[in-house]
Amino acid sequence: MIPVALTIAGSDSGGGAGIQADLRTFAFHCVHGTSALTCVTAQNTLGVNRVDALSPQAVADQITAVAEDIGVQATKTGMLLNSEIIQQVVAQVEQWHLQPLVVDPVMVSRTGAQLIDDQAITALRETLFPHATVITPNRYEAEILTGLKIQTLDQMYTAVQQIYDQLGVKAVLVKGGSLEASLRGTDVWFDGKQLQTLQTEIINTSHTHGTGCTLSAAITANLAKGQDLLTAIQGAKTYVTQALQFSLSIGQGQGPVGHFFPLLSQSQSLL
Ligand SMILES: Nc1ncnc2c1ncn2[C@@H]1O[C@H](COP(=O)(O)OP(=O)(O)OP(=O)(O)O)[C@@H](O)[C@H]1O
Numbered sequence: 001m002i003p004v005a006l007t008i009a010g011s012d013s014g015g016g017a018g019i020q021a022d023l024r025t026f027a028f029h030c031v032h033g034t035s036a037l038t039c040v041t042a043q044n045t046l047g048v049n050r051v052d053a054l055s056p057q058a059v060a061d062q063i064t065a066v067a068e069d070i071g072v073q074a075t076k077t078g079m080l081l082n083s084e085i086i087q088q089v090v091a092q093v094e095q096w097h098l099q100p101l102v103v104d105p106v107m108v109s110r111t112g113a114q115l116i117d118d119q120a121i122t123a124l125r126e127t128l129f130p131h132a133t134v135i136t137p138n139r140y141e142a143e144i145l146t147g148l149k150i151q152t153l154d155q156m157y158t159a160v161q162q163i164y165d166q167l168g169v170k171a172v173l174v175k176g177g178s179l180e181a182s183l184r185g186t187d188v189w190f191d192g193k194q195l196q197t198l199q200t201e202i203i204n205t206s207h208t209h210g211t212g213c214t215l216s217a218a219i220t221a222n223l224a225k226g227q228d229l230l231t232a233i234q235g236a237k238t239y240v241t242q243a244l245q246f247s248l249s250i251g252q253g254q255g256p257v258g259h260f261f262p263l264l265s266q267s268q269s270l271l
């Protein structure tokens with residue numbers, strides 16, 4: 001049986017983040033990827049120029065179509081855009097028991113662009129987080145969720161525990177990709193029992209677009225294969241690190257990670 005994963009997320013026309021990153025990541029892990037699109041962004045390596053929402057019912061119907069026929073072993077959410085879409089996603093998560101559920105609480109991109117409105121942030125916290133197996137905020141999202149400034153490892157430890165204690169989530173991974181250079185490969189994990197620092201080699205590249213989506217999609221793919229959560233996260237971090245090693249210098253801004261890096265390395269060795 002081939003594992004099936006579902007991503008509920010937005011489209012990135014530049015192909016680096018969102019649904020495009022998620023489906024490539026699922027494919028790399030030999031997991032069949034299905035999707036429910038929430039919105040379409042006009043986006044490239046320089047930033048987001050425009051966002052168009054799908055109707056909440058259209059999002060719900062995509063999830064129903066996948067869940068009632070194909071079935072899903074693990075689900076992730078990415079850019080959910082507004083509170084009406086979040087309300088429908090929560091209803092679908094409940095109806096189809098979409099577990100395990102990885103919630104990447106996409107609010108602010110690494111370039112600092114706000115990607116969802118304030119009401120949506122409240123809806124995420126109050127209605128979706130309680131269903132999450134794990135949430136994976138980046139540094140800016142953890143700052144919004146806690147009201148803390150996060151610059152150091154100690155501040156990451158405080159933030160991850162505060163999010164766990166105050167937001168009723170089962171587990172939290174605060175990601176350090178946008179911290180100062182020495183902390184870029186460092187994430188902090190807390191599930192109410194274990195506080196862990198997860199560290200990989202730091203890759204010195206400015207082409208990091210899509211790291212967060214790729215990480216949460218890889219965690220989801222590993223969960224769809226039946227791995228336990230911490231193993232799934234460790235494997236996903238290794239994948240992101242490798243994808244960063246083969247990141248693509250395309251466009252005038254921050255290029256995407258290289259999801260298909262083994263193919264790239266083969267073709268390079270053929271040159
Ligand atoms: N230069 C780097 N070297 C190694 N790991 C990195 C680097 N940059 C980011 N990471 C890792 O990538 C993962 C994603 O973290 P990051 O903080 O970049 O997420 P994000 O801001 O949500 O990403 P994005 O918005 O670009 O999709 C984390 O596991 C982080 O440690």
Ligand SMILES: Cc1ncc(CO)c(N)n1
Binds near residue numbers: 010041108213
């Ligand atoms: C569609 C989409 N989802 C997520 C992110 C976060 O990187 C982005 N930039 N675009």
